[in-house]
Amino acid sequence: MAEKDYYSILGVSKDASDDEIKHAYRKLSKKWHPDINKAPDAEAKFKEINEAYETLSDPQKRANYDQYGSADGAGAGFGGAGGQGGFGNFDGGGGFGFDDIFSQFFGGGQQRADPSAPRQGRDLQYQMTLEFEEAIFGKKTEIKYNREAQCKTCHGTGAKPGTSPVTCSNCGGRGYVVTETNTPLGRMQSRQTCPVCHGTGKEIKEKCPTCGGRGKTDERHTLEVKVPAGIDDGQQMRLQGQGEAGDNGGPYGDLYIVFRVKPSKDFTRDGSTIYVNQDITFARAALGGKIQVKTVHGDVELKVPAGTQTGTTFRLKGKGAPRLRGNGNGDERVTVNVVTPKTLNKEQKIALKAFAKASGDNIAGKGGSNFFDKMKDAFDK
Structure with a gap:
């Protein structure tokens, strides 16, 4: 039995096609890539996924894995290392080749890639x-x-120009050799990767x-x-x-x-929608008017209605990011923040006191509440 079940790791069945294996690998590698997934075990899972794909995407390695439980044909022995009752290592490489037994007795066996x-x-x-x-x-x-x-x-042949690879003389082009081993159950056959051609079935006499x-x-x-x-x-x-x-x-x-x-110092983004915060004075919020707003497409004018409260969000149509799989741009959402000044000059104080008097507000009433506090409270609602 294999130490790791590569099919379970990729979430596919044992008869999965190459396309199904590749699709599963791409999906999982994106999910568990350490640069994307910050989970503590992401890196380990990513390596495990790559290990599984490296074996199952290679026909020769997959065939060895299906037969022996390992990509190189040297899987765990019958009952683990050492075997049960001295029956381990029937194939000479630690793997108990059940399909080789069937091949000897019934003439069948696993089809090799x-x-x-x-x-x-x-x-x-x-x-x-x-x-x-x-x-x-x-x-x-x-x-x-x-x-x-x-x-x-x-051009990929591995042979010196003017020559070509030839059929492997050791395995006859099969990519594997059959060996026989004496066991308590009799003589057993097993298949191993050809040591001459290393499973390619071709022998290069003169290397490139x-x-x-x-x-x-x-x-x-x-x-x-x-x-x-x-x-x-x-x-x-x-x-x-x-x-x-x-x-x-x-x-x-x-x-x-x-x-x-x-990240941007001015904007945040969610898909094709861009968000920006914009400070305005309480005078502009109270009286209304036009303000300049930043967008990724350049500054634009935004009309602020009179009586605008802090936290109000406005929509700028088509001023967001391009839709990757659609037409046009998304929108920009502008949230205004009404700023109360921390200091006032003489003219500003006179003007605000006149405004307070006209509004019937007592800027130094009971409880210490004054006009500035009321203005701040009003715009913070």
Whole structure:
């Protein structure tokens, strides 16, 4: 039995297709990525998810895992290390190959994946940090990251130019060899990855001088990226074919860019709606009039009605962020805060006392309450 159930980790069934496995991995890797999820166990879960995907996305590793309980074919012995009753290590690598027993007695067994079949390369992830305004309006930028690319000398074959890989002489192109072991139950057959071709089914007589037979080289890849207007913090963008090179002529994997957006000193954002706070004087709040308000699209005029109370919110239509999957912009919500002055000059005091007298207010009445206190209380309601 496998030490870890990779199918349960990804939340898929044992007969899940490659697309189902890839979809589950992308969903979980985004959820548990340590840069996105701040839970204490996020990093451990993220590594576990990657470990599961690395095995189940590779046909050869998945076949070994399904048969032996490990990606390299060396799973736990029957009943654990050492086995039960001395019956451990029937396959010579610690795994008890039940399908090999069936294969010997009944001629059946698990169908092996073609080791020479094209396989897509691994997906990669890149984190991009944006200023608040860059996320609103988008931009074009250039990124650089490391990846495995197809060798330009041998075009991925791993063989020296002018030569080609040949069928492995040790396994006959099957990618595995069959061994026999004497056990208390008789002679048992088991399958192991071919030590000559390492499961590829191909043998390279003369290796490529550039990649040493790998068929791939490490490169610093440069890519121009167009960041869409309206992207938000935590969202990601998929760039097809910008991941790592595949095997046996398989396509490149994909690149996933995860966006991090820096906060703004003036604005906050929820989707396409932008929020801003605006201070106004109590005279403007009482008399009404036009004020200048900041938006990401530039300053605009906002008409404040007479008698506006602190905390009142106004809507500026179309002055928010672009809708990423829609047309037009969201709105901006402006919340006004009526500011009471801490100090007054002589003319202001005279004017306010006249206003208080005209209003019938006693600025030095009982209880020490004065006009300024009443004005402050009125605007704080």
